[in-house]
Amino acid sequence: MIVTCRYVFPLTGAARLLPLGLPSMRSADLAKKIAQLPAWRGDSGIAAELLAQAEQLADGNPRLLERFDRLLTARRGDEAAIFRELADSAAEFREDILLRALFEPLPDAAKQLLACAALIHLPVAWEAITAACGAAPETRHRQELVDLGLLEETRHGEDAPQYYVSALLHPVVAEVLSPDEASAAQGRAALALHRDEWGVGQGIAEDRALEILRLALAGGETALAGQLAKVITKHWLTNHRYREAVALCEQVLSVVGHPGLLNNLAHAEAVLGRVAEARRHFQTARDALQAMRRDEAQQREYADILHNLANLEAQQGKLGEALALWRESLDIQKSIGNVRGKAAIADGAPFAQLP
Secondary structure, three states: OOOOOOOOOOOOOOOOOOOOOOOOHHHHHHHHHHHOOOOOOOOOOOHHHHHHHHOOOOHHHHHHHHHHHHHHHOOOOOOHHHHHHHHHHHHHOOOOOOOHHHHHHOOOHEEEEEEEHHHOOOOOEEEHHHHOOOOOOOHHHHHHHHHHHHOOOEOOOOOOEEEEEEHHHHHOOOOOOOHHHHHHHHHHHHHHHHOOOOHHOOOOOOHHHHHHHHEEEEHOOHHHHHHHHHHHHHHHHOOOOOOHHHHHHHHHHHOOHHHHHHHHHHHHHHHHOOOHHHHHHHHHHHHOOOOOOOOOHHHHHHHHHHHHHHHHHHHOOOHHHHHHHHHHHHHHHHOOHHHHHHHHHHHHHHHOOOO
């Protein structure tokens, strides 16, 4: 027997039920649901930005997706009015399920816990939420929120449960934390998730990597944000996602200077034909790193910047400048014994002219 209910309820007598949390739809399940909705069909004529807004507001909730589908297929023409109606529909849905009525009677400690959990926009282990809170919340508050359906708890096989707060609750908890408290909590969450998910050496899904980066930026962990953005955009460059790399580099560089990130930005710009911008960013990265390169990793990165700048100059017919940069890069790679780096330079340069 399967019983579906938003809330956990007690049973009388000897009857028992195994509670299984139902998470918001994501990935393949979400794609299948959307494919069934008329508004998302290719011939619907509905603007892609409206569909994207509806998906964002629904946040994987199938009932809300169906409501948006009916709304979009019934209204055409005035895009601004449709966007307002989408936002109103989300608020109306929140009222329908009495979120505020469930939230307001909660003790302050439970409200704080829910507000901290809501700052993280993906399901995470309990340790990440504990880190965001700054201290371990009482277990009874966690269970109370799960029982009320305000905190989603999901399990996959033998893995530890993960917890998530739907975006529909974000307006409800928005004023629980001050801006400074929210920023500090996001910073703590970023550090914990980076340690527990990124740093375990098993790889990490892109959506989770981007969420850790978002938290680091929001939490003022700028050094971590720069390093994470460098790794993410390097992966995108390898997969020819140049425009995405440019957008993310520019976003993070507006907050923190990072020579490696400038190098990635310039690399993407060079491929996209933005030669002047690429040269300027390569040179800025080189100058920034020149004064601080102390360890082997910084030396390797400096040599990589020189190599990329040399390639750009060679493509513009400036072979003299390119050869000088290639030689300098090769000398650095030799000094640190980086065989792979030396091979890459030889592959890119007219190596017969190099010593």
